[in-house]
Amino acid sequence: MTKFLDALHLQWDFIFYNAQVQFEARREGLRKPSAMPDNEDLEALRSFTISEMNLMLDRPYDLWEYNLFVKLRNLIVCRDTFFNARRCGEPARLT
Structure with missing residues (x-):
């Protein structure tokens, strides 16, 4: 088992480099302002959640x-x- 882990550690970048680059590019793309939701949508979601919670409580x-x-x-x-x-x-x- 230790030989396998040593070999995996040595070849990690070769095996997983493309997946890691794609993951980081996707994560950076989600942080761009163009990927953010509209303020109207956020306000509608906020008012819906508050009204539903108040109705239940x-x-x-x-x-x-x-x-x-x-x-x-x-x-x-x-x-x-x-x-x-x-x-x-x-x-x-947390549940």
């Missing part, structure tokens, strides 16, 4: 079922991801 005596918890979690992850510039995998793994 303003009824304290309703019986909460599993699907309502999942919906609330998805709304919270959406707000956290879009408006706090978090990577989407981090908040989703």
Whole structure:
């Protein structure tokens, strides 16, 4: 096993260089302002998430079922991801 790992370590750049370059180019492309969503779309998403969360939380005596918890979690992850510039995998793994 150690011989395999040593050989992999020596040949890592040769094997994975193209994939790494493509990954970095794609990641840089997503940071460009042209890839950013429109402000109107963000405002519509923000108002939708806030209204849905308020609608769910303003009824304290309703019986909460599993699907309502999942919906609330998805709304919270959406707000956290879009408006706090978090990577989407981090908040989703908190559940």
